[in-house]
Amino acid sequence: MSAVASTLRLHLNQRTTTFLAPINVAAIVAVVSILISLVFWRAGSQPGSEGWISGSQSNPGIIYALAGYLIYLGVASVATTFPFALTLGATRRAFVAGTLLWNATMAVYVAVLFAVLLAIELATDHWFVGFYIFDITALGAGDFGRLFALVIPGVLTALTLGGVFGASWVRYGAKGPQLIAAGLVLAIAILLIILIPQAAEILRMLQPWWLVIVAGVVVILAATGTWLLLRRASVR
Numbered sequence: 001m002s003a004v005a006s007t008l009r010l011h012l013n014q015r016t017t018t019f020l021a022p023i024n025v026a027a028i029v030a031v032v033s034i035l036i037s038l039v040f041w042r043a044g045s046q047p048g049s050e051g052w053i054s055g056s057q058s059n060p061g062i063i064y065a066l067a068g069y070l071i072y073l074g075v076a077s078v079a080t081t082f083p084f085a086l087t088l089g090a091t092r093r094a095f096v097a098g099t100l101l102w103n104a105t106m107a108v109y110v111a112v113l114f115a116v117l118l119a120i121e122l123a124t125d126h127w128f129v130g131f132y133i134f135d136i137t138a139l140g141a142g143d144f145g146r147l148f149a150l151v152i153p154g155v156l157t158a159l160t161l162g163g164v165f166g167a168s169w170v171r172y173g174a175k176g177p178q179l180i181a182a183g184l185v186l187a188i189a190i191l192l193i194i195l196i197p198q199a200a201e202i203l204r205m206l207q208p209w210w211l212v213i214v215a216g217v218v219v220i221l222a223a224t225g226t227w228l229l230l231r232r233a234s235v236r
Contacts, residue, residue, distance in 0.1 A: 007098020047130030074162020
């Protein structure tokens, strides 16, 4: 257990990437969202109108931006930290467990960060001018319970997926991520081919907790893959 905690502390020591970078990404996306809103405002759209609210809440920009960063961070958390952790005495199993614990810590941190920003947005009536940045559908549309239910599994999934790509690079070099990416594309394509005929029915029946289950399965598979890849990886 001490080795797992040591791995967690090793990740947390990277304070800029762990704590400040998500804030910076959120701030940049917020600025871009505001600029886009100003463009529509100048074009004649009125803040507070039904069309304005619907269009603003449909903006998923912050999800795309943060997901990209989190996957990169997941890659880096394994690829750059694994050799150092082993030199400090951590076992491969402890490193994977500690990294997964760090992923969960990050997921809770990002969810709390978004909850605080959402609370400020709601308290100021959407930043005093009707700008929707965190009160969006992709983050639960102002519902704090849905926000946590969406953000925590989403962040955990992105980081863990990044971790398996990082582990594949440590194990096989550049070919590793390429093979995993090709496998994912093939699996998704096969799944779409099978499910497309029932897509409308599936979307009609879709429940939020389904996404949590899918995220849990992906996290388990990715964490297991990370362990299997690092078990025989050489330390460079």
